[in-house]
Amino acid sequence: MSDQKKVAFSVLDLSSRKDTDLGPAPALQRSLDLAQHVERLGFSRFWVAEHHNMDAIVSSATAVLIAYLAAGTQRIRIGAGGVMLPNHAPLVIAEQFGTLEALYPGRIDLGLGRAPGTDPITTQALRKHRSGSSDDFPEDLAELQQFLGPRRKGQPIIAMPGVDSNVPIWLLGSSLFSAQLAAEKGLPYAFASHFAPRMMMQAIELYRRHFTPSAVLDKPYVMLGVPLAAADTDAHAEFLVTTTFLRILDLIRGQNMLKRPPVKSMHGLWQPHEEQAVNEFLSMAMIGSAETIEKKIQLLLQHTQADELIFTCDLYEHEDRLRSFDILAGLQS
Known part of the structure; x- marks a missing residue:
């Protein structure tokens, strides 16, 4: 990519279960192995996401998983992509991520989303008697920032650990709301183009146009989510990615996503309207050989001027996932 600006490559992992897994442990172990692998390849960060009530995704206790991943790696940044803040009291998140930052200083990221990451019944079970709502997101964010910042005179409640840890906060989103809020707060912004690319360009433009420099960031910083299925040939990549097609199809149908x-x-295996929906979901996907993917990434960067790309790869065999990231890393050499 010599004709493009150098952009950082990162990984978003869903800690996904296969149909042959006995329990959640194998998926968690694969996540650690992948984190170690991409650390050796020089990737910038490795994030896991909060989801609930899904048989196929075992990253629900996000802070606990981050601790496991950080303990098993040495340099790569480990973080949440993200924590769904409406599900939690800001004080609890400040204490969790303050603890992580104390244990692994300079390596922890806190990406925040305003969706529940689950269905309404599970949302209610998570919140119980809390009045948590996505409408409260700006206020919850401000409260969390205070807990992670310097101790103020007369402050009645402190997060310990957490106070003065200044854990880096990212805002995540698939619409314009978080883009606007990230711009107002002067925070880095990650757009969920790996599953909801429709409003990507609008969100990026709004974020950059309204960005206000802050103590943590002097200019806009955009990261984009990108599905990945790389292989030694285009044909083999197109075969491997059918696992991802089947998974998104199950999501659309409300079925098990193993x-x-x-x-x-x-x-x-799918109806025409389902094929269209899956293709729209994965319209940002990088599928193919190294040569094909390099061209696609160049076009994406020309179009968006993104500062960082965070890739998610849902292939069936773990070795195929590792190979995908080998191929991707080769594009930066």
């Missing part, structure tokens, strides 16, 4: 082996053809 990863299934790739198939030779999707013909007869």
Whole structure:
């Protein structure tokens, strides 16, 4: 990518279960192995996301998983991509991530989302008697920032650990709301183009236009989510990515999302409207050989001028995922 500005590459992992896994442990162990692998390859950060009530995703206790990943790595930044703040009291998140920062100084990121990351019934179970709502997100964010910042004179409640830890906060989003708030707060912004790319350009433009420099960031910083399926040939990548197609199809149908082996053809497995929906969901996907993916990334960067790309790869065999990131890392050498 010699004709492009150098952008950072990172990884978003969902700690996904396969149809052959016995319990959640194998998925968690694969997450650690992947984090160690991309650390060796020189990737910038490794994030995991909060989801609940999903058989296939085991990253629900996000802070606990981050501790496991940070303990098993040495340099790569480990973080949440993200914590769904409406599900939690800001004080609890400040204490959790303050603890992580104390244990692994200079390596922890706190990405925040305003969606619940689950269904309404589970949302209620998470919040119980709290009045947590996405409408409260700006106020919750301000409260969290205070807990993570310097102790103020007369402050009645402190997060310990947490106070004065200044854990880096990112705002995540798939619409314009978080783009506007990130701009107002002078925070880095990550757009969820790996599953909701429709409003990407609007959100980026709004964020950059309204950005106000802050104590943590002097100019806009945009990270984009990108699905990845890289292989030694285009044909093999197109075969491997059918696992991802099947998974998104299960999501659309409200079915179990355990990863299934790739198939030779999707013909007869989806209806035309489902195929369209899956293709829209994955319209940002980088699928193919190194040469093909390099061209796609160049086009994306020309179009967006993104500062960082965070890749998610949901292939069935762990070795194929590792190979995908090997290929991706080779594009930066």
